[in-house]
Amino acid sequence: MNDKELPEYIKRFLSGQCSEEDLRQVMQDVQENKNLEIYNDYLKKNWLDSLDLENTAEEEQIYNEESTRLLQKLTRKRTVFQRLKPVIAIAASILVLLGVVYGSLKYKSFNQIWQVDYAEIQTGVGETRTVTLADGTQVTLNACSKLVYPGQFLEDERKVELTGQAFFKVARNEDKPFIVHTDRFNVKVLGTEFDVRAYTEDEILSVNVESGKVQVDMPEAMTRLVANEKLIINTLNNNYYKETGSGNVAVWRSGNLLFKKTPLKEVAKELERVYKCKITFKEGQSFDNLISGEHSNKSLESVLESLEYTSAIYYTRKTDTDEIMLYKK
CATH class of the missing domain: 2.60.120.1440 (Jelly Rolls)
Structure with a gap:
């Protein structure tokens, strides 16, 4: 069979520009013992061309894992070992090529089939x-x-x-x-x-x-x-x-806030994320309070007033920056 007579998916595979569907058809050919001579000749050539490539230990591990997984998929449907021999031979060659792809930009387009967006x-x-x-x-x-x-x-x-x-x-x-x-x-x-x-x-x-x-x-x-x-x-x-x-x-999925022995500074970060505000603490004062309580769909002012009532933590707004400062009396 000359190049003009080859199916389009085989041509794309041989050129390294195949799609995921093309690769699936190639794998089906291997399972059904079709076009094996074509694949053999192509893969042998690529194997010889790739002998000078050196893969890292990480690339070798990726190859080994991928080859084992794919080989199992390719051979799982066959039950008679004798029928598996030609399939395994060609499958192994394809997987060798896959390993080469991991180590060489020359076959990057083939590798992209296995990459995940x-x-x-x-x-x-x-x-x-x-x-x-x-x-x-x-x-x-x-x-x-x-x-x-x-x-x-x-x-x-x-x-x-x-x-x-x-x-x-x-x-x-x-x-x-x-x-x-x-x-x-x-x-x-x-x-x-x-x-x-x-x-x-x-x-x-x-x-x-x-x-x-x-x-x-x-x-x-x-x-x-x-x-x-x-x-x-x-x-x-x-x-x-x-x-x-x-x-x-x-x-929080319902718009509520729940604190259980939460450090006050963590509470402040949560309020900043929820209410789009900036909260600071008065200099020279320590704030080691642990805050507990649930607030159901409350406004920022309601939460701050609750802090005043339960923890004696007061607040004031800076009119020029709309910044909220927490302090103790």
Whole structure:
């Protein structure tokens, strides 16, 4: 068969410009023992051309993992070993080429088929947003938060990156754990509902479980939480502890505020994110108060007045900058 008689998808594959659908047809050819001579000749040539390439240890690991996974997919449907021999031979050659692609820009267009596009969603001051991921997982972001996530979950794990706070309603998939990566810890689940608070500037971080179970991996420890349990992490002293919650998980979704022995300066940061204000503290005074209480859809003034009543923390507004200063009498 000369080049003009080749199917278009084979021509694109041989030129290194194939699409995901083209690659799927090539894999089907291999499984059905079609056009093997064409693929053999092409892959042998590329293998010889690539002998001078050196892959890093990381690239070799990626190749080994990918080759094992793809080879299993290619051979899973066949049950008689003798029928597998030609398929495995060509499949191995294709996977060798895939390994070469990881180490060489020459075959970058082929490698792009296996790359995943990432999306990003952010919220501003006083804003919440909800996004549904490719697997059906729903994520609601609190104010001043960012979520980075793949357009498709093609790996063995479903990984996303969170900065800020978000409530996750994870679609269950026991074969693909869902992992929320933050700067301080990772949360691993199979399918559950939970809240993660991981603002980089905050002293207190937390994971609060509404239903199901989660695993929290920290640099120095690992712990598991079940429904109605909350993990509190203090970033200043690296202490952490569990507490049994009251069932009020992510009340911020309804516009409410909930503080439970929260340092006053953390409360101030939360108010700045929710009400788009600037809060300072009077110089020369110490503010080590721990604040507790829930505020249901209240205005900023109502929250500040509550602080005055419960903690003797007063406030004043600077008329020139509209800045709020907290002080003690």
